[in-house]
Amino acid sequence: MTGAAGGDGTAEIMPELQRLRDSIDNIDAALIHMLAERFRCTQAVGALKAEHGLPPADPEREARQIRRLRSRAEQARLDPEFAEKFLNFIVGEVIRHHRAIADAATD
Amino acid sequence: MTGAAGGDGTAEIMPELQRLRDSIDNIDAALIHMLAERFRCTQAVGALKAEHGLPPADPEREARQIRRLRSRAEQARLDPEFAEKFLNFIVGEVIRHHRAIADAATD
Helix, strand or coil: CCHHHCCCCCHHHHHHHHHHHHHHHHHHHHHHHHHHHHHHHHHHHHHHHHHCCCCCCCHHHHHHHHHHHHHHHHHCCCCHHHHHHHHHHHHHHHHHHHHHHHHHHHC | CCHHHCCCCCHHHHHHHHHHHHHHHHHHHHHHHHHHHHHHHHHHHHHHHHHCCCCCCCHHHHHHHHHHHHHHHHHCCCCHHHHHHHHHHHHHHHHHHHHHHHHHHHC
16 A cells, blocks of 8 residues: 555546656657757757857847747647746757857867 | 858858758757647646645656656767756746646635
8 A cells, every 4th residue: 555545535546647647758758859859959050150160159040949939839828938938948058068069179 | 141141151051050950940849849738737637636635746756757767868868967957847837837726726
């Protein structure tokens, strides 16, 4: 007997909870693989920019990405504020990568 | 003549840069839709938990998710630290949603 299967009425919801959690775990696996692919692309962008002495950040491109992602989020009924926070989170990591590549290139 | 197509040597890399950016935009669209689906699942989890008076956060479940995601990230050659930061970022938003659902349920 685990706590989750105890007498507090949670046992009856466990199958539904488990079903939802299995979906979440599948989606997380997909997200991780999409993110890995995204970083492969941004690492290639970073290498290309470093090779040609272009700055790692590109505010105009980022502003366009944010506009497009907010609009997509609305279509998908996802909070556009969250979509923008999410992109900023990812771009922060990308810029960290690009700086590392640029630093390595100029060493 | 735009700045990006100017005489500083960036014109030659534009086709490759554009190809990579098109991939990034496709991946971002996929990420947004996967995130929308993930939030549909976690909203359902939140409603189920609120209905049965279960706490929004579940540290044991989260610890298992983090272990699994770090291992998946390693397989996909994604920085496991980033994968963990990513999950924490998403879970932070989910807990915010769950609290809002629980607050609405007890109003």
